[in-house]
Amino acid sequence: MIIWLASYPKxxxxxxxxxxxxxxxxxxxxxxxxxxxxxxxxxxxxxxENLGIxxxxxxxVFKNFIEAQKFINxxxxxxxxLKTHSSLSRVNECNFxxxxxxxxxxxxxxxxxxxxxxxAHHYGLNLDDAANEMIDKTRWLVKTDKVFKTFLSSWSINYxxxxxxxxxxxxxxxxxxxxxxxxxxxxxxxFLDNLGTQNFRLDMVKLNKVxxxxxxxxxxxxxxxxxxxxxxxxxxxxxxxxxxxxxxxxNWRDSLNKENIEKIEKNFKKEMxxxxxx
Numbered sequence: 001m002i003i004w005l006a007s008y009p010k011x012x013x014x015x016x017x018x019x020x021x022x023x024x025x026x027x028x029x030x031x032x033x034x035x036x037x038x039x040x041x042x043x044x045x046x047x048x049e050n051l052g053i054x055x056x057x058x059x060x061v062f063k064n065f066i067e068a069q070k071f072i073n074x075x076x077x078x079x080x081x082l083k084t085h086s087s088l089s090r091v092n093e094c095n096f097x098x099x100x101x102x103x104x105x106x107x108x109x110x111x112x113x114x115x116x117x118x119x120a121h122h123y124g125l126n127l128d129d130a131a132n133e134m135i136d137k138t139r140w141l142v143k144t145d146k147v148f149k150t151f152l153s154s155w156s157i158n159y160x161x162x163x164x165x166x167x168x169x170x171x172x173x174x175x176x177x178x179x180x181x182x183x184x185x186x187x188x189x190x191f192l193d194n195l196g197t198q199n200f201r202l203d204m205v206k207l208n209k210v211x212x213x214x215x216x217x218x219x220x221x222x223x224x225x226x227x228x229x230x231x232x233x234x235x236x237x238x239x240x241x242x243x244x245x246x247x248x249x250x251n252w253r254d255s256l257n258k259e260n261i262e263k264i265e266k267n268f269k270k271e272m273x274x275x276x277x278x
Contacts, residue, residue, distance in 0.1 A: 001073060001103030003192070005039065005083045008134075008158045009141070010118035011110035012174030015214065017083055019185065022210045024081075029209030031218075041083045043148040047072065061148055062094040069101040079103065085141060087153040088161040096151075099168075104195055106188060107162045110174035111277045112155045112264050113252035131260040135267045156271045173275065181211055 005020070007013040017039045022031040025038050040047075047068040048055050055061055072080055086096050112134060120130035133139055134155045143149040152158060162169050170191040176184045189202045212218075252261070265278060272278040 001078075002069060002080050002082050002097070002101055003103050004097075004105035005081055005108070006088075006105050006162055007085065007108040008110075008115065008152070008155050009085050010115050010122055012108040012177055013083055013085070015174070015177060016106065016108050016172075017081070018214045019210055020081060022214060023207060026210075029206040029213065031210065031213040039081045039083055041147055043068065043084075043086075043150065045146055045148055048148070055148065058149070059092060062092045065094055065096060066098055066101065069097060073101055084150070085152060085158075086150045087158040088164055089151055089153065091151045102165070102168070104191075105162060105165055105169040106191070107159070107169055107171045108174055108177065109159055109171060109275060111252070111275075112268055112272070113256060113261060113277075114250050115155065116252065116260065116264070117250055117255045127256065127260060131263055135263065154267070156268045159271060178216075182207070185211070
């Protein structure tokens with residue numbers, strides 16, 4: 001069964017995946033990029049190629065979202081973590097997922113004012129365009145050579161859409177994952193353990209090693225030594241952009257102008273108050 005690791009882009013999904021991947025796939029709790037790649041992104045192109053589906057036919061791909069997830073879930077009673085930036089929406093008369101294939105979800109949310117700068121860097125935008133994309137309810141992530149096009153919607157719709165799962169979804173804040181890491185991770189493991197299918201008993205010695213090996217500065221150093229496959233290639237330079245660029249040091253007060261601050265706070269006021277960002 002699938003446990004979704006969901007988020008709006010540049011909100012901490014990679015940090016959460018890194019922690020869980022190092023914990024579940026390493027022996028000692030020492031993070032490596034190879035472990036991270038074991039938690040794939042959905043919808044990836046190969047998920048549909050495995051079914052013999054023509055990935056150039058958009059309608060056929062959407063119709064087979066559920067079939068692709070059934071294929072992923074072929075191993076019964078085995079939990080599969082999958083990353084996604086998709087909103088939990090019905091698109092082209094097709095559901096993104098269903099409760100037969102979804103066991104649970106963990107959604108990472110981040111102060112949208114701090115998302116803007118990282119989003120702009122990652123997608124090659126200026127800050128104004130990044131802010132406009134974040135409030136666009138019709139926003140898609142375009143298809144790449146690895147991932148199929150994904151319906152993102154706005155920051156608020158993306159966040160609110162996952163509430164449909166009720167007690168099957170755990171919402172965590174990126175800021176807590178950084179500043180209250182151990183407390184937040186214990187909360188995540190309790191959530192997983194309470195799901196009941198597998199034993200998620202926590203090994204605190206291993207978790208402490210994972211926490212140390214996934215500190216942002218260490219991830220930055222590792223990216224300098226190794227090619228990080230999920231980094232975007234700059235269209236101008238043809239070189240891979242730095243993925244671990246800003247992290248916790250990103251502060252919207254130092255980068256955003258008054259217009260963009262007001263735009264974000266006006267459009268996402270309800271959710272930002274709910275989450276304690278306002």
